[in-house]
Amino acid sequence: MTTLWDTTGSEVVKALSAERRAAGALAFGLALTLVVVVDEKHVSEAEGAATLAASAHPCRLLIVVRRQIESPHPRLDAEVSIGGRLGPGEAVVMRMSGRLALHAESVVLPLLAPDAPVVTWWHDEPPTRIAYDPLGVFADRRVTDVTAAPDPLAALSQRAKDFAPGDTDLSWTRLTPWRTLLAAAFDTVSDRPGSAVITSGRANPSAQLFAGWLQNKLDIPVSVEEVGTRPDITKVTVSFGGSELAIFRTDSRTATISRSGYPDRVLPLPGRGVGELLAEELRRLDDDEVFGEALGTWSGLAHLADRSPHREHIWHDPMDRSETATSTAAPTGGAAQAAAATAAGSTAAGSTPAGSTAPGGPSSSAVRAKRPKPGPATSSTSGSETAGSTAAAERPKAGGA
Structure with a gap:
């Protein structure tokens, strides 16, 4: 050196x-x-x-x-x-x-x-x-x-x-695990989605980009619900008429995929550092x-x-x-x-x-x-x-x- x-x-x-x-x-x-x-x-x-x-x-x-x-x-x-x-x-x-x-x-x-x-x-x-x-x-x-x-x-x-x-x-890169899980969950869905809600902390740019991505890809209204003081995204819910698909954080490393009429599944969703x-x-x-x-x-x-x-x-x-x-x-x-x-x-x-x-x-x-x-x-x-x-x-x- x-x-x-x-x-x-x-x-x-x-x-x-x-x-x-x-x-x-x-x-x-x-x-x-x-x-x-x-x-x-x-x-x-x-x-x-x-x-x-x-x-x-x-x-x-x-x-x-x-x-x-x-x-x-x-x-x-x-x-x-x-x-x-x-x-x-x-x-x-x-x-x-x-x-x-x-x-x-x-x-x-x-x-x-x-x-x-x-x-x-x-x-x-x-x-x-x-x-x-x-x-x-x-x-x-x-x-x-x-x-x-x-x-x-x-x-x-x-x-x-x-x-x-x-x-x-x-803030977009942080969404990759969420987008991957949601895209995989849609592989077994044949119904057309009607709306979506993203739940996150306040002033979360990742949540706003998530909403923009969903609205662009699905052509549906997407709202962001701000709750709590932590800025993290905690849940995304997509409605299909009488049923819905939800992905929500279980803890800091896993998420649960919940779909009407199907058993819940727990999948990894680890947080990532800036590096x-x-x-x-x-x-x-x-x-x-x-x-x-x-x-x-x-x-x-x-x-x-x-x-x-x-x-x-x-x-x-x-x-x-x-x-x-x-x-x-x-x-x-x-x-x-x-x-x-x-x-x-x-x-x-x-x-x-x-x-x-x-x-x-x-x-x-x-x-x-x-x-x-x-x-x-x-x-x-x-x-x-x-x-x-x-x-x-x-x-x-x-x-x-």
Whole structure:
């Protein structure tokens, strides 16, 4: 493991190349790059979840810790390892302070595994608009978790407004066991359903998406009944005229399927941690069309899947209370294939750390690399010494925002 203090982006790239050479046989083909965005206070939790997900999917793990963005002194500290505490793969933890934290892409882009898709996961509250964060703009898949927001349902509504193919949310991933059980129960049902009720705690985005999915697939009215203080889904009931089918939690690990005229069945329905949820999302790297349909039905916004998968980065300074944002007209949507040599080169000795700006004003960032949209994850041999040779990340001069 190599630890770098008050360093530059180019030094991080060199350190990763050196670690790969030292690892020898441990350096293997990478299926994807996983970019994790997290606040300092949740780093340990995010590292644990990302390590679990990365253990199931060979990837280069890039953890971006943004802290003290109000500081006038940009600083980059990094930890580079292969086969260390963050799992068997390649991992880089970058702590960015000051204005550098707002331009993290200038450090991250040169570290992307070439010819591999990019998945960006926001561990904490996601940005209001994904286009505000270039780490989301150049990603092929974008994973959020609205349960981290103060108002999860408002955040889910915003995700619908801002949706683009390739987006998904862990509140949807949490539904997979419930949807699997309900779909299996319908295998022996010949009657047409008339309505459904989902019982859950208050302000549960998963319950709302469950209702959207059922309404979209069955074309029936679905209501969400909020009871209790726990946010979990506890029961789903589907009515068929004079009979009904119900699935309800028996305890934290099992559920009971009850159907009129049939004996009850107890089946496993275990809870899952964030790492397991993230690992599930990494199994497929194409668009989650079913999520888009469920989100669109719940929100009342039609044809979400028909939206363009490409986003343009919009400069947004969280320190600017005027709430103004400027588009940098950066056509993206596929992940950046590799990093910008100019971004890495700008961090040479004697210069400001990569991606930072003078305290006098922010700079806009634009991700200009574009490549075809990937299908299922495929392994590709990666070398950080070649990263940064084929794509470009540009930023206008400071003060242009």
